[in-house]
Structure formats: C-alpha cells, structure tokens
Amino acid sequence: MGKGRLEAFSDGVLAILITIMVLELRPPHGTELSALRPLMPVLLSYILSFVYLGIYWNNHHHMLHATHRVTGPILWANLHLLFWLSLVPFVTAWVGENHLASTPAALYGVVLLMAAIAYWILQRHILRAEGPQSVLALAVGRDTKGKLSPLLYLLAIGAAFVRPWLADALYFLVALIWLIPDRRIERAMTGVEPSRRGAGGAA
Amino acid sequence: MGKGRLEAFSDGVLAILITIMVLELRPPHGTELSALRPLMPVLLSYILSFVYLGIYWNNHHHMLHATHRVTGPILWANLHLLFWLSLVPFVTAWVGENHLASTPAALYGVVLLMAAIAYWILQRHILRAEGPQSVLALAVGRDTKGKLSPLLYLLAIGAAFVRPWLADALYFLVALIWLIPDRRIERAMTGVEPSRRGAGGAA
Amino acid sequence: MGKGRLEAFSDGVLAILITIMVLELRPPHGTELSALRPLMPVLLSYILSFVYLGIYWNNHHHMLHATHRVTGPILWANLHLLFWLSLVPFVTAWVGENHLASTPAALYGVVLLMAAIAYWILQRHILRAEGPQSVLALAVGRDTKGKLSPLLYLLAIGAAFVRPWLADALYFLVALIWLIPDRRIERAMTGVEPSRRGAGGAA
Amino acid sequence: MGKGRLEAFSDGVLAILITIMVLELRPPHGTELSALRPLMPVLLSYILSFVYLGIYWNNHHHMLHATHRVTGPILWANLHLLFWLSLVPFVTAWVGENHLASTPAALYGVVLLMAAIAYWILQRHILRAEGPQSVLALAVGRDTKGKLSPLLYLLAIGAAFVRPWLADALYFLVALIWLIPDRRIERAMTGVEPSRRGAGGAA
Numbered sequence: 071m072g073k074g075r076l077e078a079f080s081d082g083v084l085a086i087l088i089t090i091m092v093l094e095l096r097p098p099h100g101t102e103l104s105a106l107r108p109l110m111p112v113l114l115s116y117i118l119s120f121v122y123l124g125i126y127w128n129n130h131h132h133m134l135h136a137t138h139r140v141t142g143p144i145l146w147a148n149l150h151l152l153f154w155l156s157l158v159p160f161v162t163a164w165v166g167e168n169h170l171a172s173t174p175a176a177l178y179g180v181v182l183l184m185a186a187i188a189y190w191i192l193q194r195h196i197l198r199a200e201g202p203q204s205v206l207a208l209a210v211g212r213d214t215k216g217k218l219s220p221l222l223y224l225l226a227i228g229a230a231f232v233r234p235w236l237a238d239a240l241y242f243l244v245a246l247i248w249l250i251p252d253r254r255i256e257r258a259m260t261g262v263e264p265s266r267r268g269a270g271g272a273a
Numbered sequence: 274m275g276k277g278r279l280e281a282f283s284d285g286v287l288a289i290l291i292t293i294m295v296l297e298l299r300p301p302h303g304t305e306l307s308a309l310r311p312l313m314p315v316l317l318s319y320i321l322s323f324v325y326l327g328i329y330w331n332n333h334h335h336m337l338h339a340t341h342r343v344t345g346p347i348l349w350a351n352l353h354l355l356f357w358l359s360l361v362p363f364v365t366a367w368v369g370e371n372h373l374a375s376t377p378a379a380l381y382g383v384v385l386l387m388a389a390i391a392y393w394i395l396q397r398h399i400l401r402a403e404g405p406q407s408v409l410a411l412a413v414g415r416d417t418k419g420k421l422s423p424l425l426y427l428l429a430i431g432a433a434f435v436r437p438w439l440a441d442a443l444y445f446l447v448a449l450i451w452l453i454p455d456r457r458i459e460r461a462m463t464g465v466e467p468s469r470r471g472a473g474g475a476a
Numbered sequence: 477m478g479k480g481r482l483e484a485f486s487d488g489v490l491a492i493l494i495t496i497m498v499l500e501l502r503p504p505h506g507t508e509l510s511a512l513r514p515l516m517p518v519l520l521s522y523i524l525s526f527v528y529l530g531i532y533w534n535n536h537h538h539m540l541h542a543t544h545r546v547t548g549p550i551l552w553a554n555l556h557l558l559f560w561l562s563l564v565p566f567v568t569a570w571v572g573e574n575h576l577a578s579t580p581a582a583l584y585g586v587v588l589l590m591a592a593i594a595y596w597i598l599q600r601h602i603l604r605a606e607g608p609q610s611v612l613a614l615a616v617g618r619d620t621k622g623k624l625s626p627l628l629y630l631l632a633i634g635a636a637f638v639r640p641w642l643a644d645a646l647y648f649l650v651a652l653i654w655l656i657p658d659r660r661i662e663r664a665m666t667g668v669e670p671s672r673r674g675a676g677g678a679a
Numbered sequence: 680m681g682k683g684r685l686e687a688f689s690d691g692v693l694a695i696l697i698t699i700m701v702l703e704l705r706p707p708h709g710t711e712l713s714a715l716r717p718l719m720p721v722l723l724s725y726i727l728s729f730v731y732l733g734i735y736w737n738n739h740h741h742m743l744h745a746t747h748r749v750t751g752p753i754l755w756a757n758l759h760l761l762f763w764l765s766l767v768p769f770v771t772a773w774v775g776e777n778h779l780a781s782t783p784a785a786l787y788g789v790v791l792l793m794a795a796i797a798y799w800i801l802q803r804h805i806l807r808a809e810g811p812q813s814v815l816a817l818a819v820g821r822d823t824k825g826k827l828s829p830l831l832y833l834l835a836i837g838a839a840f841v842r843p844w845l846a847d848a849l850y851f852l853v854a855l856i857w858l859i860p861d862r863r864i865e866r867a868m869t870g871v872e873p874s875r876r877g878a879g880g881a882a
Contacts, residue, residue: 075280075334077684082288082488085691090296092765093699097773101780120765124758131684131754145334146452149327156295156323164300171304249755278483278537285491285691293499348537349655352530359498359526367503374507481686481740488694496702551740552858555733562701562729570706577710 088123112166119162136206139199151188175237176230183223291326315369322365339409342402354391378440379433386426494529518572525568542612545605557594581643582636589629697732721775728771745815748808760797784846785839792832
C-alpha cells in the first residue's frame with residue numbers, strides 16, 4: 071500500500087487545521103489601532119498553535135519520508151493523531167478568548183499531551199513495521215525530545231491551576247525546544263543521511 | 274485516465290469534511306470545567322462522524338489502490354458518494370445539538386444509509402471495469418460487512434423513533450464492526466496480498 | 477513546467493468550494509421533520525451547485541489530462557476560472573435563502589456565464605499551446621455543449637426577471653445536458669481514445 | 680528530502696486561504712440589486728487579495744520548480760511565509776468592512792510587506808542551497824520587482840494615514856506590476872528556459 075495518499079490526506083487535514091484557526095481572528099468593529107488590542111491574546115494563541123501544527127507537519131513529513139511500509143494499524147494510528155490535532159483550533163479559540171484562565175490553559179495542554187501520545191503510538195507502529203535496524207529507528211534514537219515534551223505538558227497542566235502564565239510559558243518552551251535544531255542529534259545523524267535529521271518525535 | 278486526480282480530489286473533500294465538523298465545537302463562554310459539559314454530546318457526535326469518515330477514507334483508499342481503470346461512470350459514482358458524505362457535518366451538527374431527539378438521530382442514519390448505497394454503487398462500477406477475476410473482486414468477496422451495515426442502519430432509523438439511544442448504539446456498533454479487523458476475511462486474503470485486506474465495502 | 481501543481485491547486489480549490497457550501501445548511505432549531513422544510517430550497521440550490529462544480533472538476537480533469545504544456549497565460553486563465561467558481565457558494569447561498577427571487581436567480585446565471593467564459597478562455601489558451609492537430613483539439617471538436625450553455629445562461633438571466641422558476645429550470649437543464657453522455661461525440665471520439673470523451677467544454 | 684510534500688502542503692494552505700476569503704461575502708438580506716451595493720468594497724478587497732494570493736502561488740510554483748534540495752531551514756522559511764499569508768483573509772475582511780479607513784488600509788500593507796520579506800527570506804535560503812550558478816539564481820537575477828514591491832508597500836502604509844485611497848491604488852499598482860510580464864527579464868531568460876520566467880521574487 072502506497073504512503074502517497076496517507077501523506078496527501080494528512081497534509082490536507084493539517085493544512086485545513088492550520089488555516090481555519092485564522093477564522094477566529096475576527097476583524098474588530100472599530101478602525102483604530104487600539105481596536106486591535108483585544109485581539110492580541112487571540113493572535114498569540116494562533117501563533118503558538120500555528121507553530122505546533124507546523125512542528126507536527128515537519129516531524130510527520132520526516133517520519134513518513136523514512137517509512138517504507140504502510141499497514142492498517144499505521145493508517146488508524148495516523149487518523150488517531152489527526153483527531154487530537156483537530157481539537158487544536160477548539161482549545162486555541164478557548165485560550166484566545168479567555169487569556170490567563172486556568173481550565174482553558176490546562177485543556178490546551180491536555181490536547182497537546184494526547185497529540186504527543188498519539189504521535190508516539192504512530193511512531194511505535196511505524197518502527198515495528200520498519201524494524202530495529204532501519205534508518206528511522208537510528209534517527210529516532212533515544213527520542214529525548216519526544217520523552218521530555220509529555221513531562222513538560224503534564225507540568226504545564228498542573229501549573230495552569232496555580233499560575234496560568236506559567237503554563238503558557240511552558241508551551242512556548244516546548245515549541246522552542248522543537249524549533250531549535252539539536253546539534254548533538256544532528257552530528258549522530260550525519261552518519262545516516264542529513265535529511266533524516268529530526269525524523270522522530272512528536273512536539 | 275489516471276486515478277491520481279480522483280484520489281486527490283476525494284482526499285481533499287474528505288479532509289475538509291472531517292475538519293469542518295470541528296467548527297461546530299464552539300468554545301464555551303465560561304472558563305470552568307463544567308462549561309464544557311453541554312459540549313459533550315457535540316464532541317461525541319463529532320468523534321462518531323470522525324470515525325465514520327475515517328472508515329470511508331480507509332476503504333476508499335484500499336478500493337482505489339486496487340483499481341486500474343477509471344471510467345466516466347466511476348467519476349460520477351465517486352462524486353455521488355462525496356455528496357452524501359458532505360451531508361455528514363450537517364446531520365452531525367443537528368444530532369450534536371439535539372441529543373437523543375428522534376428525527377435527528379433517524380436522519381443521521383438516513384445519510385449513513387445513502388452513503389453506504391453510494392459506496393456500493395461506486396464499488397459495482399469499479400468491479401465491472403476490473404472484471405470478476407480481479408484482485409478487487411476477490412478482496413470484496415461476499416462483502417458481509419457491506420451487506421450487514423445497511424440493514425443495521427435501517428434498524429437504527431426505526432429504533433430512533435422508539436428509543437433514540439438505541440439508534441446511537443447501533444451507529445457505534447456498525448463503526449466498531451468496521452474498525453475491528455475481520456480475521457476470517459484476513460486469512461482468505463493472505464492468498465491475495467495482505468495490503469488488499471478490507472479493500473471492499475462501505476461503512 | 478509541470479501540470480501537477482496546477483491540477484493539485486485546482487483540485488484543492490474545487491474541493492473546498494464544493495464543501496464549504498454545505499456550511500450554509502445550518503441545522504434547524506426544532507427537532508421535527510417539519511423543521512427541515514425551510515431548508516429544502518437551500519438543499520436544492522446546494523445540490524445544483526454541487527453538480528455544477530462536479531461537472532467543472534470533471535471537464536477540467538479531462539482537459540488537463542490531454543494537456544502537455546502549461547504556460548504562464550494558462551496559469552492565469554486557470555486562476556481566472558477559479559475566481560468565478562469561487563463566487564458559486566456566495567450566489568448559491570443568496571438563491572437558497574431567497575427562493576424564486578428574481579435578482580438572486582439572475583446573478584446565479586451571471587456567475588455561471590462568467591465561469592463558462594473563463595473556461596472557454598482557458599480552453600483557448602491550452603488549445604493554442606497544444607496545436608490544432610492535438611488530441612485535445614479533436615476531442616473538443618465543434619464544442620456544441622460549450623457554445624449552447626452560455627446561450628441558455630443568457631436566456632435564464634432574462635427569464636429570472638419574468639418567471640424565476642424558469643431560470644432555475646434552465647440551470648437544471650444545462651446541468652442535465654452535461655451529465656448525459658453525448659453518444660454522437662462519444663462515437664467520434666472512439667477513433668481517438670475512449671477516456672478523452674468529454675475533454676472539452678465548460679458547463 | 681522530496682519537495683513534493685512541501686509543494687502539496689503549500690498548495691493546500693494557499694487553496695484554503697484563497698477560498699475562505701469568500702466566506703466574508705455574506706449574501707445580503709434584501710433581494711434587490713441595490714442590496715449588493717454595500718458588498719462592493721468587500722468584493723473589491725476580495726478580488727485584490729485573490730490576485731495577490733494567486734501571484735504568490737504562481738511565484739512559489741516557479742521558484743520551487745527550479746529548486747532541487749529542500750533543507751530544514753527552507754521548510755521553516757516556507758511555514759513563515761504561509762503564516763503571513765494566512766493573515767491576508769483577516770486584513771482583507773477588515774479593509775472590506777471599513778472601506779477607506781486609515782488603519783485597516785495600513786495594516787493590509789504591513790501584512791503584504793511582511794509576506795514579501797518572508798518570501799525574500801525563503802528565496803535566500805533556497806538560493807543558498809542551490810548555489811550562485813543555479814538556474815534559479817540566474818532567473819531571479821537582480822530581482823527588480825522583488826526590491827520595488829516592499830518600497831511601494833512602505834509608501835502605501837504611510838499614504839494610508841493621509842489618503843487611504845492612495846494606499847489602495849498602490850496595492851493595485853504592485854499587483855499590476857506582477858501581473859504584467861516583464862519583457863526585458865523574459866528576453867534575458869530565454870537563454871535559460873522559457874518556463875523559468877518569473878521564477879523569483881515575491882509580490
């Protein structure tokens with residue numbers, strides 16, 4: 071079974087998710103610059119979610135590039151990941167409209183946590199099909215980022231009920247960890263193939 | 274005529290359908306966890322429809338993978354299927370907003386029934402073009418699931434007017450039947466090719 | 477320049493257009509079957525526009541299948557066609573909400589007319605690039621349907637101000653003309669290649 | 680790493696952006712022709728943004744056609760460009776609802792300016808990966824249009840606070856500059872390959 075349609079369908083869903091979030095950015099009624107101020111938290115949460123979906127697309131892209139066999143369980147694990155990512159616009163809108171409120175900030179983390187778990191499940195299924203000596207298994211390696219992210223999400227979910235801004239800061243931190251290329255991993259990967267860099271791990 | 278664009282267009286429509294349903298999940302006005310409670314039926318109907326569209330994408334993917342010739346009638350049978358699937362977000366929203374109401378629950382079943390019939394018509398046209406000795410004809414076989422589903426939909430439509438929750442339960446049951454791999458069919462298929470498993474039949 | 481991305485982009489836009497129209501089908505507040513009655517004109521105009529966009533996708537598919545060179549003017553003629561088609565959801569919504577009103581019915585025809593002209597321009601540019609002896613030029617032939625449709629649209633636009641239902645009937649008629657395969661053209665085409673049938677002409 | 684998915688994802692996002700803008704064109708309540716008059720500024724800003732996104736798709740198409748290596752920074756520079764383009768529907772809606780108001784007209788220019796800068800960054804990364812002797816480097820050349828556009832945007836942003844219509848006129852002018860093929864560049868390019876014409880530069 072070709073992976074082409076799996077990639078095409080995932081690209082389609084991710085492209086729509088990343089774009090429909092902008093529908094929350096409703097033009098203000100006033101025409102002064104100050105009329106844009108209430109939109110700032112909405113814009114910030116849009117940017118954060120845009121970056122997260124971008125990271126997922128990027129990692130998904132790399133992982134499937136190194137995938138050779140697509141099995142039934144992989145198809146369903148992929149749909150499971152897309153399901154959790156499809157809730158990102160919903161929690162983004164709730165956080166954007168209720169800046170620094172505890173429950174929305176925590177739920178944002180829950181959705182990110184579930185997406186990370188779904189990505190990990192998808193990765194397990196692909197690694198099982200590819201085998202332990204595959205390029206992907208080498209590229210994923212110890213998957214430090216993939217193990218650190220869920221812990222930081224859990225921390226952020228707890229922090230949301232004490233200091234909501236701390237939860238937001240942790241979400242930005244995780245995004246940053248994924249955006250900054252990991253030099254050590256990169257070096258280990260040069261033995262494999264440069265383009266495989268960052269193939270593994272969910273945000 | 275290549276099947277590439279038919280797959281691309283169907284993927285596009287299915288990706289949009291599966292994603293725009295999430296627009297019904299409007300963030301609540303409150304910020305308490307209890308503010309999410311009224312959203313539960315909306316979320317549940319979203320999950321059910323997400324799974325159904327996922328099953329259709331999955332089966333469509335398999336069926337077209339085993340298709341070699343795309344004729345004019347196949348193009349139109351495919352559009353006919355997409356039409357009925359395009360009504361899924363509408364009935365999902367109606368069911369989500371009117372939990373356990375008879376007519377919405379019945380109409381949900383009518384749309385699923387029509388989509389199943391449309392899938393069956395598409396399958397007939399493809400089988401006619403492929404021939405009775407094709408891999409696809411073998412994979413579809415007696416198409417037990419494909420014949421059972423419409424009967425269960427009919428049962429659910431009737432049940433909706435007596436016990437709406439029974440209709441919902443039947444919709445979940447049909448989804449489950451499609452999600453659980455059929456070991457017997459699988460064994461029969463190993464003589465063909467493992468990836469063809471589940472190639473035939475609509476949800 | 478490859479035609480792959482032109483097809484992919486057009487497929488994307490057409491898939492979105494055909495799908496966002498369903499967002500106009502808002503679930504009614506009541507839960508009785510009678511609550512659906514006011515939605516009937518909206519559903520009917522949705523079906524009509526779904527069929528028209530399906531015809532355009534179908535014809536576009538065939539025409540580009542027979543296209544070998546994509547030039548700059550072809551790219552822009554294609555975007556011009558997509559622009560007019562992008563107004564279909566707007567006029568569909570206006571017609572759906574104002575059943576049998578003159579101006580909406582006429583504007584629906586104006587958008588169809590402009591789309592037909594845009595398709596004709598695109599076809600001219602492709603035919604110029606392909607040459608008069610190309611498969612496409614043979615398939616398009618005298619382009620009876622492509623010449624008849626604009627005349628019927630003009631008639632419908634005029635009729636909308638006298639008998640709006642007559643305009644609607646004419647729109648259904650044109651869709652029917654495109655849906656029914658033209659046996660005579662088909663026979664002429666068998667000398668070329670069966671899959672090229674219906675390659676030319678706008679709805 | 681293949682560029683296929685980068686193109687597919689960008690096509691998806693651009694197709695959705697160009698299409699969701701039409702959702703702002705809400706059907707009027709009246710059914711008279713005069714009921715459409717208040718929609719004229721919305722329609723005009725829709726057309727302008729449609730043309731801009733069309734130019735970006737066109738240029739992106741050409742640039743990636745001449746690209747052979749896709750690196751990590753290119754993926755992120757591309758997402759950065761898509762981010763700014765994703766704000767186009769928002770500013771289009773604000774301008775459309777507040778015709779000839781200063782701040783919306785200026786913000787429209789800011790988003791166009793940032794998109795042009797993002798395109799320039801993407802182009803720099805691709806040129807670095809392709810090398811100074813690549814077809815793309817030759818095609819981009821001195822990039823007169825790419826350098827002129829940001830200056831005109833800056834001028835328009837300033838003009839918006841004095842004469843908003845002047846800002847609008849400048850946005851139309853920049854679009855026109857990109858739409859009209861540059862004969863001089865074209866001649867220089869014939870030594871390369873006709874299809875590469877206009878490969879470089881953002882709107």
